Amino acid sequence: MKTIRYFFTGITVLLTLPAILFSQSRIIRVQPGPPKPGHVSGIAAALQQAKQWRQTTPGIPVTLELAPGTYYLDSTLLLTPADSHTTIRTSGNNNVTISGGYPVSVKWTLWKKGIYRAHLAVPFSFHQLYINDKQQVLARYPNYDSNAVHYNGTAADAVSPARVRTWQHPVGGYIHALHKAEWGGYHYRITGVNADATLQTEGGYQNNRQMGMHDQHRFVENILEELDAAHEWFYDASHQTLYYKPPPQLSLSTARVVISRWPEIVAVKGTADHPVQDVSFQGIRFAHAEATFMATREPLLRSDWTIYRGGAILLEGTAGCSIRSCEFDHNGGNAVFVSRYNRHTRISDCYIHDGGGNGICFVGSPDAVRSPLFEYHQSRPFAETDTAWGPLNNHYPDSCMATNNLICRTGRIEKQTAGIQLSMAMNITVSHNTIYDVPRAGINVSEGTWGGHDIGWNDVFNTVLETGDHGAFNSWGRDRWWYPDRQQLDSQAAAHPWMVKQDAIYPTRLHHNRFRCDHGWDIDLDDGSSNYLIYNNVCLNGGLKLREGFYRIVENNILLNNSFHPHVWFTNSHDVFRHNIVSGPYQPIGMHYWGDTIDYNLFPAGTTIQTPTDAHALQGDPLFMAPAAGDYRVKPGSPALQTGFQNFPMDAFGVTSPALKALAQQPPLPVLQQQQTAAGSSVHWKGAVIKNIETLGERSAAGMPDNKGVYVVSVPARFPYALQPGDVILQIGDRKVTNVTTLLQVYATTAPQQPAIRIFRNQGMQTLQYTN
Template identity: 25%
Template sequence: MLLGAVLALSTSHPVIPAVARADWQGHEIRQGDGNGGWVTRPAQRKVLRHPDCEHTMPFGLAQMDNGEIAIVVSREKAAPGGGRLFEPNIAFSKDGGATWSPFQAIPGTRGRPQFLHWLGGGNLSFVTEALGGGKQQRFFSGDYGRTWKESIDHPGSSDGKGFGIEGNGWVDRGEKGTPKAILEIGYHLDAGKSHPQGDFTGIFRRSVDGGKTWIDEVSPPQWKFTVEHNGKKWLRGVSEGAIVRAANGDLVAALRTDMPPKYFEGPHDDSLEGTAISISKDNGKTWSDLKFLFEAGRHHANLQRLPNGDLVCTLVVRDDIQAGKLSKGELTSHRRGCDALVSHDHGQTWSLDRRYELDSFEFLRKDGYWVDGVCGHIGAVVLDDGHVLSVYGNYPVGAVLVKWKPDATAEQANFFVSPLGKDENAGTFDAPFLTLERARDAVQALKARSPDKPITVLIRGGTYRLEQSVVFSGRDSGTAGSPITYKAYPGETPVFSGGRVVSDWKPHRDQIVAAQLPQIENHYYRFRELFLNGQRQIRARYPNRDPQDPRFGGWAFIGATLPADDAAPIRFTGEKGVFPRQWAKPDQGEIFIIPGLAWNSHLIPIRDYNPQTGEITVSRRPNQVWDRLMKGNRFYVENLLEELDQPGEWCFDTQTRILYFWPPQGTLDGAEVTIPVIDRLIELRATTHEPVRHLHFSGLTFTQTLSVFPWIHPLNPDYLECNRPNSGGFAFYLENTENCVIDGCRFDQVGGDAIRLHGASTRNRITRNEIVGAGAQGICFADLEFWPYHYPAVWRGNEAKLQSVSSRLPWAVGNVVENNQIHDCGVIDNFGAAIHFHGQNTDGNVVAHNHIHDQPHHAIYFSMGFGQNIIEYNDIHDLCYVMADAGGVYCNRWSILTDDPVLNKSQIIRYNRIRNVMGVVPHAVATDDPAGTPSQDRIRRPYFTWGIYFDNSPRRVQVYGNLCVGNVWGGVFLGGGYAEPEDCLVENNIFVDSSVYQYDASMNANSRGNVFQRNIISFSRPDASLLRCTSREGIKKLDDNLYFLQGGGALKVSGFEDGSFEKWRAAGFDRNSVVADPLFVDPTRGDYNLKPESPAWKLGFKPIPFEKIGIKKVE
């Protein structure tokens, strides 16, 4: 018989009376980390208390289909005529437990309400005593607990020995939630036996008729056990219990076990009982032996099943006694409260070292009597969102509710790695590996046995110091359906560091300390970084870093190069002559310099120094002719002991291997000093025939790699190609990879590129990462072996030569670089871009929704390659504070192959916001830019930058829907030194307030087919030009634009006759363009949306989706 045949199901939803009660309070629960420590997790807590009682004791929660939760409590206080009053009350919540209706007494009842069950529809039931009769009865409500009009006897056991009740039962339900059976556990104590020496007998039974009759009653013999104490054997049993149907169909019971005999002689009460698990695989007919969770002190269990199949066992901590930790009369602590355990295998095992402490309070009686329950009774429900709402009775305060969410990560991983692990372990949650290499090898073995199974490695928080790269090869690959994932354990931060701790510091002089480094491989001593507690410190320098003006202050300047007629000098003097200190070992120093026209940065060893003349001789030339040393170039001297004169500075003597440091706090007590010792942390390295596939890395942090800047060509040390990326210092190095993922990681102060992709790269995804403080570039696709090809001869009219070059390049196809934040990189190699493609054939790579800012040079850079990429929805600002001749998005010598079906397409740059691309040059060479302003009379800024810059090569590019604000020579530039732009489209963009030109088309007579239409230009400088055009032959169309010079005045066209806009129009350009205010919504606040009445709409301008620009929210 189904339960629905017994009770008429109600479908009405009565309204709960409005209640004004406090909402949840913020709360933290603790969870064991599996290694003897704890992690905290957010939760919510509140207390319910009946206004007229001494104790409000909860005995059950029920979640109903009207969206409400019911709670039954016992209102307890002294009775007027003596004895105790126990009155069942009920209250309701319709917001997940945040607020509750007032408690209402349930008429006709007394005692403590047990076994609260929702039976479908409006039907609730619970068991307690009937008022006046003293008999146990099951009471029923058909209107969601508002009235209780029916009751039936709740019978004792079939043998007449009684059926004690407490705990939680279970309702089996059909597919549609229809109740099928009630399951419950009771107990009795045989006549002649008494607590605590007597052994309780536990009873299981079922009812399929709503509790009228009971079947399958059994007292399992496995629920009895024997304990030996002081030479005597004691029979022990179980009393109350909780029961749940596991996802695999088993029945799991959490049973209250009798008090251990070792407590009989001392102070004791019923709080000294424990909890054990028993499982039935045949619907309750037989049960397994008891598996103890706690010998004593924790019981009143409640069992619930989570949506993912995990089981949660909530218990009351009445005495804080943990298994194996109590001798007679000894407690672990005076903690009381509520705990929970989770089982990921249907109740077979419970991770005690991952125990949750849901609520805690300390209790110690004034008389020192340490055994005192002071709390008890429990209830729980699983909410629809996966949270658990638990309640337990805290005698001093009331019914304590905790809303929390179990961590289900343990069953989500195949292997675990921990800084506290051992590689000889099994790699389980409880016995994790120590190293990523060991986990990699275990994955290989598991993959061989189960090739179609996804594999996950969870990496616990802490620092992993690497002495060598962790290398993954093609045999470590996953598949599309079974990827292999290495990710951070939820809520924890694993850090992979190439830094080695330096210790054994000794006083040197004044505040400076020194450490003798051991004899190790020489390459370890090429480090140019030192970290104090994870923060990069300052290499000793002259002039000192200027903290008030760190970008434009703190420079020395070349006064003269020697000899004066040398086109590529390596000798120079400083502007101020001799340097103020005598250098005992000048060859230990290096010159950091921005040479030439500020197109590059260099770090060059000092060969010699003449203290009488102040003449410095460096060991090599910077590189090609445009980076030669020039009068006025900025530089500073690094790594000389005499210049270590400020807190936070350091230097290293490579001859003596002595490291010197001035701690900024004056002492290294409690501090950690590290130096980088390896130049790659993680390598995915394979061949084009067997690439690394489907490896995923998520949530990890990488830091402290060696900087190998500058890269010196092994065959030609004097030649440094400025476009070519450096070859080391990578946190991630990927060579020939497909469908690999780097997601949600943090790259913090690595020495070179954060992520380098070399060789063939196909459909890799680099998403949601933060890259900060990289020594060079953020993300770089580059062929390290690619020797630069020269121009201009190869670019036009020599398709065969271009094909020959392309045939030697690897392919980057379908890669996605999205939703990353990249900032403050290029710390050592100032040329470094945030994102760089170099020496590649490309097709369909997407660079989107990135936030790039505070970079010394470009944001996104393409150099010396071929093909089409999509650059869209990026938020780019505050760039080029060291270099000049640069852009927010910059393409240099990036071409197409006209006859190639893939490489005949070029770049699409759309819907990007690019602001404040500055540019900085020596004041002495910046003679052609009226916009620049000098700093310290030595540096000119802003200078020679664009928002979007196509240099030397633009063909078939599309620039659409971008916003460029506050640049120097224009929002976009088509041209360059060998400028023959061809078939380029610049359309529907907004260019605002560039200093010199707003649009720059520096073309020669071979240019053709370029279109500039439906753009908006608004600027405020009356001395600035509207645009520059050096060859009208290259323009196919320049019309239908909207121009506005704020404050009025004549528009000028540089490079065209006398610059007259009227003559420009007469020549056939901008005849349909409009000069008017574009009517931005609020440009002073950065809102460049157009008002409905903007004249741009009539010209066919389309809205730019500004709301989509920048990092997008990812669920």
């Protein structure tokens, strides 16, 4: 007998397996089409044969060796505990595709304006069409533009009544739009048209912080009248007709046509008590999975996310399973979803690109969370909260790994996505991944449950390309101890500081990464993110932000062309920021308490240090070795060394395999510049200090969707309105306020009437009455 030792959190499990597992194994050779001698036709049939073998030899390892070709499935390929100890791999080359699509044979005839049509009867809906294995464009307005920043083209009039009146049968069309504050996106299905040519819709549940659609960044698709450009298509299900406008030189008579069918290509499903063990996929391409944006509706605690719990490969209830050297491309939803109970899952050496949703997700079950809450504004009285330490059960990923993966151009449909997403998980290793060209974060941690992650040696850039108020690395920490109302949060954090580590039970290590975000922060620890060790990272552009939270130790990082952004810390936060190289003065917002140590950092020469810390700070040129080549180690004699800074390697970020390194892009390196103190525009209004919203930090701190309004810096005693620092004034009486100038003008004409004012506070609108 042979014993395998699995280490779970606080538990050691011994699995005793027959010695035959390690002395015997069998290979089944599989064909994608009709069988030939020595081969089984189809993967499902091969799995059935393996089950028959295991009836006489229980637990015997079986390898399915796939011959080159494309494997189309009659249903999602399901592996259960009976399929444990199965390897599915190529037969020596990588020309194997397991498809979530359905090949169709159609006869095209010219319709009009270069558009062809064909009869097609299928008993399922589909959102993706592939011609000669290239994804085509569902008929849309505005037309697809590869250079457009948002959704490859948006227009404010996409659903205007004037445009709607040009459509004969828009039911079944879709509206895609950014969130009003650019925190992800929304998707709606058109269900009808009103008499005034406005649309009836269903959907909009794809974001967990409802604010409605963005006014500008929206488009429509799946409308026949919008089929007017090469590569566009439309399927009229009621008349079983497929329309398509081919590009020049495409021979439709010989073109291969595939439509998407299955949202999950493969599902490996067991339970915590009876997991699927030791299933491996190696060297396979997974493509053509159906889009899932209308099924993305499960909220992830109090983060901004909803998710679809599935992907091209879904792993749930597994132990020791792996996905190695596989490619995931042009799938409509997530690539890999590691759901609920999983132990020792390994996803490595994969190329994940051009997908509709996330790259890799590790997401546990809310039933493992004590006193879970699901929407940002929800809270629970402390007396009704389960205050016990750690998870409630084991229904979450633990001790899993995503390493050496190239992930790019994900989130092509859904915008609240990430290259790698962690939620309700523990001890996840995210290492040596290269992630770029994504609409939101490259790596996202949705909340503190339950920490212990090791996030290191990643190369993450070209992030937050279509959204806002986010980072290349982003996290939230809206755990049991956190309240959306800041006054209540301060009170509870002071009364029960031990609660912070009841969910974030182990520190998360963020180290030896290279991050770049040109539309947010390189590292963004938002809303209560706690228990982090952040060291030896290079931030190429966006700086580092710590909002709220406790127990963050940030040391030995390099922040180029930016600085440190501390936002609204608590008393006794025990935060530390030391031995770092920054490129300008700190950018604090709402700071009254400064943690345990903010000191021993290197600033540019001539920096005015305005914060009440850094008594031992130094100023001067850090003397980088070769900044133009991306080597930010410092030379002997650098003043950074006198602060305690230590050099760390600059040549090991991102993927390590030669094949993926040859494909991976490199981040744009910054031209270094000395940052000056941001010029303020603060003015006095009846003794209060107010200013325009000028920076991303001010907008983020207030939670505003844009820069409109007037930011309140400070308020004197006996002020006529019960304003607080951090409020944003949006209206006086019935007149809008967009900036300081309009506020002063409006108030000058309305002051005798003592008007009420409308403000934005704690992520919501409030009305304040005149009190003096």
